[in-house]
Amino acid sequence: MTRAVQISQPGGPEQLKIADVAVGDPGAGEIRIRHRAVGLNFIDVYHRTGVYPLPMPATLGMEAAGVVEAVGPDVERLRIGQLVALSWLVPCGVCRACRAGRPWACPDSPSFRHRMPDGATVLATGDGEPVLSYCGIGTMSAAAVVPEAAAIAMPDGVDPAVAALIGCCVSTGVGAVVKTAVVPAGASVAVIGLGGVGLSCVMGAALAEASRIIAVDRVEGKLAIARSVGATDGLLASADRGQTIAALRDMTDGGPDFIFEAIGRVDTVELAVEALPLGGTAVLVGMTPFEARASFAVYPLVDGSRRILGSNYGFADPPVDFPRYAALHRDGRLPIDRLIDRRIGLDDVESAFDRLRSGDGLRQVVVFD
């Protein structure tokens, strides 16, 4: 048995329980992981509230690292005792996107069925009812069985909490800058929204040697934190978006070359597009509700050669990128540890959700001894 955060249907505290669930032995191509650190991500809120429908009962969570506890038959890449970070997207390997070398765009990933690749479920309630595992990893538990392909070995000495964040927010934010947008040295950058994802965009912009990195949030305290991970300027978002746009233009001689939206709100998506200078690029990283629509003026986009890019998972190729981001952290070039402001126990997860919804804190990480 293992303790796991389980939701039976979307809703409030009454729908979330921390229950004992049975976790089986790993089958062929699977491992059992004992989690050491699990980050909370805003997408977990979308599942709690039903904004993104998830078949239930399910174990939540998409950002974790832990130690390999057992390996099933045919597991060759991993060994017991190794620290691994989990990827929430295991590409199918055969679709058009995978064949073209874009695993982050795979529409047929077995992860999206919230089961093992062979269709099996690996968790069950005390009554034997199957429990789905979000993206096949369902990280908010003390232990889980996951596909070997989802577990990426991390270099020795990496803090498990840092490894957990590499599994989602760091790869998403850093990758949006260095892989999706390929920001060149000397460019000016603005990042709107300074949660784990936005602060990772800031770190990515510093890594790319952007000349000006303007960090924008509605919470003043976030601006100083952004400076500590590489921002050159902080800008408190105004309730009047015209004022925010005017300030961005003033600070960058007409608008930042690259603007990253890392919240998932229609008004800030529109702000990002509107504030672009000639030839500028808006990169949309925040996830909106499915039905959200934004609008923009077409003529200046075309006439001014402006661009809008979407970035899923920071174009991550986890086996290549996770160890690379860990090495950059070790070398002092990605201060990932500064994104973590609370290390909590599994029993504190409900209050951690409240804090996540308020937008006030940084990354909260559930840690296990």
Ligand SMILES: NC(=O)c1ccc[n+]([C@@H]2O[C@H](COP(=O)([O-])OP(=O)(O)OC[C@H]3O[C@@H](n4cnc5c(N)ncnc54)[C@H](O)[C@@H]3O)[C@@H](O)[C@H]2O)c1
């Ligand atoms: N593209 C991807 O693959 C991917 C992967 C993971 C997460 N995401 C998405 O990235 C987004 C950010 O995730 P997170 O975990 O960092 O969220 P978070 O809640 O930790 O951070 C959001 C930040 O935005 C700020 N904010 C909110 N409204 C604002 C406004 N009107 N103006 C300025 N700032 C405002 C908040 O104060 C907070 O600092 C979410 O939409 C999440 O779903 C995308």
